[in-house]
Amino acid sequence: MTETEVTYSRSESYSRRGRRVRQSRQPLFNEEFQHHMPKTKVMPSLLWSLVLSLLSVANPLLTSFATNMQSQDLYAGFAMHAGQSPYGQFFGTSGVLYYLLVYVGSSFGTTLGLVVLHWLVLSAAGIYFYKICSYFSQSSRVSSRLQTWFYLFILALSVGGVQASLFALPFVIAGLWFLLRYFERATRDEGFILYGVYGAIAFLIYPKSILLWVVSSLVLTIYNTNQRQFARGVYQALATIFGFLLIVYSVGYYTFVEQVLGAAIQQTFFYEFALNISYSGILWTLAQIFLFLLLSGFLKNLLQLFVSMGQGKWVYFKVLVVMAFAVQLLFLIADGHFELSHLVILLPYGFIMGLIELSSSVSNEEFLAKKMAHYSYLQSHIYLPLLAVLLLLVVKPVVTYVMTNDVMQERQEVSRYIKENSESSDTIYAWDDSAQIYLQSERLSAGEILTATPYLDSKANQDGLTFDLNKNKARYIVVNTQVALLDRVKSNIESNYEKVDLGTSQLTLYEKKE
Structure with missing residues (x-):
């Protein structure tokens, strides 16, 4: 065997070995996959x-x-x-x-x-x-x-x-x-x-x-x-x-x-x-x-x-x-x-x-x-999926709207009063099950936890929110009467805030005493 033939044989052997290594690392790519795709x-x-x-x-x-x-x-x-x-x-x-x-x-x-x-x-x-x-x-x-x-x-x-x-x-x-x-x-x-x-x-x-x-x-x-x-x-x-x-x-x-x-x-x-x-x-x-x-x-x-x-x-x-x-x-x-x-x-x-x-x-x-x-x-x-969609898409929103329509209107009224009677730099707090009052009044929250639900089920969060509100930095506090109020928060409101009569039944507005 000539030197050239030996060199060619070795290079061919290395080439085959390289292909085997590459194939062991990466199996043959399935090119037929795309042909089965509509x-x-x-x-x-x-x-x-x-x-x-x-x-x-x-x-x-x-x-x-x-x-x-x-x-x-x-x-x-x-x-x-x-x-x-x-x-x-x-x-x-x-x-x-x-x-x-x-x-x-x-x-x-x-x-x-x-x-x-x-x-x-x-x-x-x-x-x-x-x-x-x-x-x-x-x-x-x-x-x-x-x-x-x-x-x-x-x-x-x-x-x-x-x-x-x-x-x-x-x-x-x-x-x-x-x-x-x-x-x-x-x-x-x-x-x-x-x-x-x-x-x-x-x-x-x-x-x-x-x-x-x-x-x-x-x-x-x-x-x-x-x-x-x-x-x-x-x-x-x-x-x-x-x-x-x-x-x-x-x-x-x-x-x-x-x-x-x-x-x-x-x-x-x-x-x-x-x-x-x-x-x-x-x-x-x-x-x-x-x-x-x-x-x-x-x-x-x-x-x-x-x-x-x-x-x-x-x-x-x-x-x-x-x-x-x-x-x-x-x-x-x-x-x-x-x-x-x-x-x-x-x-x-x-x-x-x-x-x-x-x-x-x-x-x-x-x-x-x-x-x-x-x-x-x-x-x-x-046909059960159709029933599921109808229940979720029609019944649930309608029931929710009927149950919350009154409080939605009161939120708008309270928010309008806060916006008109406070500065943009003032903070407020809404003891509510929605953050709508902040959005509608364009005022920031005085507490890290924005609403009374759903994160007040832990004592650490209750203590944190109570600490934030006890600083009395909130110009106004809005209380939803349907949401349970913590005793420590209630005591602080009674001591440092006075009620503003807006004629609302589900939301009570309190203003900080001068």
Whole structure:
């Protein structure tokens, strides 16, 4: 053998060895994935998102209909523009990025920017949701109909929007879409940097959304172990951590500047991840959640997918979705401050579970097409989802409006008096179950905790609010007679404030004595 032949043989051997190493690190990229994807329809998402955004309480014409938590989030934008920071000057359990988005959306003295942000967020969520449904169903018709139900449930659960879980939704669904592509070998390991970025953004908006990333770390570990690709798993974990920290450090720098890092960690982690199953309203919480799961069809989807989890295709993705749904549900039940709007975070899991169970057992594309041609989410759940939407979208808002109409009018009257008889630098306090009085009077709160609900169930918060009010910095204090008043606060009001007679029956206004 000549020297040239020996050199060629060695180089060919090295080349083959290099290819084997690369293949061991990165399996063959599934180029067929895109061929099985129906074309994504973007326009329905844009139109549905526009409708829901215009109906948001961020719309200045609808702000007075905001719920307690929605009004507190709107107040956050107003307070931040006045120079205050979340966690320090006002209590907040949402992520720092959410408050920064509210701040940007409330620029120029109007909340119209929040309407635009709503539109962008909901559009992205709908597009990613459509992609997942299209892959499993291989049907544009089925995907479009499920997308319609997806938006209807968002509208019904989150009447008026403006909540952290809604803003985190597109990043949660984008995370699910990435994991689906990974299990189908349609994404490369470098993509885990983007997966980490999705997780960081979702976490910094709505801390509970990180539960998907926690669950997926376990499922991915099992998957990579079974595939005998431990080194790849380590590389993926490092890539995810890098993407996560890249965003966390960038956004978290704000908490360093404002010197509220400790308070931010305490308020978000303590209230979002503390499990409490002994609070007084847990039975009512369980009843609401069970009724929603039953009527929405999610309970049926969960049970069917759980039974067939080890059968058919997409086994690891099935396990991931069921575990993420169950863990998220557990933290919602044990939250202690449950509202129906919190269920928005369950929507992508609930719909996807039903679709996976339906299509995973079909291996032939022709059979799948025939099966999906007759599929109707509404009929498959005996029209119960329609009842759920009607109850949430019609009955609940109407009942709420009838019960709160009088107090809404009194809030407007009291706010008008405060605005006309105080300086913009004066602070007030509203012992109420809404932060509307601050927004309508354009006055900041004298207490870190804005309203008497829902965070006064702990002694630490009661002591903190009592301390703030005992400083007597509030020019006016408004008391909702339907909300229980702490004895120490009542004693302080009687000693240092005098009643202003406005002829209101549900709200009592007190002015600080000269």
